[in-house]
Amino acid sequence: MIPRALTDKAQFLLTKFPMVSISGPRQSGKTTFSKLFASDYQYVNLELLDSRALAQNDPRSFLERYQNRVILDEVQNVPDLFSYLQVFTDERNRTGEYVLTGSQNFLLMQKITQSLAGRVALLTLLPFSYFELLDKPPIDEFIFKGGYPRLIQKEISPDDFFPTYIQTYIERDVRQLIQVQNLSLFQNFLYLMAGRAGQVFNASSIANDLGVNSQTIEAWTSVLEASYILFRLPPYYKNFNKRITKAPKVYFYDTGLLCYLLGIRTEAEIQLHFAKGAIFENLVILEVMKMH
Numbered sequence: 001m002i003p004r005a006l007t008d009k010a011q012f013l014l015t016k017f018p019m020v021s022i023s024g025p026r027q028s029g030k031t032t033f034s035k036l037f038a039s040d041y042q043y044v045n046l047e048l049l050d051s052r053a054l055a056q057n058d059p060r061s062f063l064e065r066y067q068n069r070v071i072l073d074e075v076q077n078v079p080d081l082f083s084y085l086q087v088f089t090d091e092r093n094r095t096g097e098y099v100l101t102g103s104q105n106f107l108l109m110q111k112i113t114q115s116l117a118g119r120v121a122l123l124t125l126l127p128f129s130y131f132e133l134l135d136k137p138p139i140d141e142f143i144f145k146g147g148y149p150r151l152i153q154k155e156i157s158p159d160d161f162f163p164t165y166i167q168t169y170i171e172r173d174v175r176q177l178i179q180v181q182n183l184s185l186f187q188n189f190l191y192l193m194a195g196r197a198g199q200v201f202n203a204s205s206i207a208n209d210l211g212v213n214s215q216t217i218e219a220w221t222s223v224l225e226a227s228y229i230l231f232r233l234p235p236y237y238k239n240f241n242k243r244i245t246k247a248p249k250v251y252f253y254d255t256g257l258l259c260y261l262l263g264i265r266t267e268a269e270i271q272l273h274f275a276k277g278a279i280f281e282n283l284v285i286l287e288v289m290k291m292h
Helices: 007-014 032-035 049-057 061-063 080-092 105-117 139-145 149-152 160-175 183-195 201-209 214-226 240-245 255-261 267-272 278-292
Strands: 019-023 042-047 070-073 097-102 120-124 228-232 249-251
Touching: 007 032, 007 120, 007 228, 007 249, 019 032, 019 105, 019 201, 061 080, 061 097, 061 228, 061 278, 080 105, 097 105, 097 201, 097 267, 105 120, 105 139, 105 214, 139 255, 149 160, 160 183, 183 201, 183 214, 201 214, 214 228, 214 255, 249 255, 249 278, 255 278
Parallel strands: 019 097, 019 120, 042 070, 070 097
Antiparallel strands: 228 249
């Protein structure tokens, strides 16, 4: 098992807050990481129907049964549980009582911000950084494959991993978060955003390319951000107002996914690709983010 750089921070926060929440992209290793840094905690998966039924039908009994060092996985499946978590952790006044994880980040964060503000420490687990890998591959190979744990540890080809990832995860989140009438148009938007990685975000320009309005582009971009597919990085200026008003740049949370969306099918193609500079810039930004 590859140690994660976030481990020490997570263990420290367990001594300060009643709960620690682990969010991040699908398949970034959140469940494995939770079991790693909270190895002596009881694990409860609310994806299992019997555990979910108990939590839904009698949340009070559920939290009386599972208390004091418990990992609650897929906790967003039981929305009513968050209000009870607020009351019970306030009454018990213990630190490190629960670790909360879930694969549907938007729903998880929505419930946390509504009910658990001030009671939960928030951590984001991204795919492996280059410096976390014990056996470091050539840099072009790492850029091409990316850092998703399953792809690396099971030695899955990007051509086999990413089509499934896009189909089963991105489209599932899209359908859940917004009503997209034309899913193929949204997928074209995703590929178009890959072509603009490392560039200044311009919603109007993208909207013109796709034949939709800029409000739609803003909404679709927010979905990709909520799903940890990409993010917008604000510019840095000495003048603080400019940091707020100037347009951000777009980057992807994984270079392997970015390469796949750009049509790169071998690592050798990176050196000949028009976006090789932007891809490398994306990698550097990610590595800095993961170190902090």
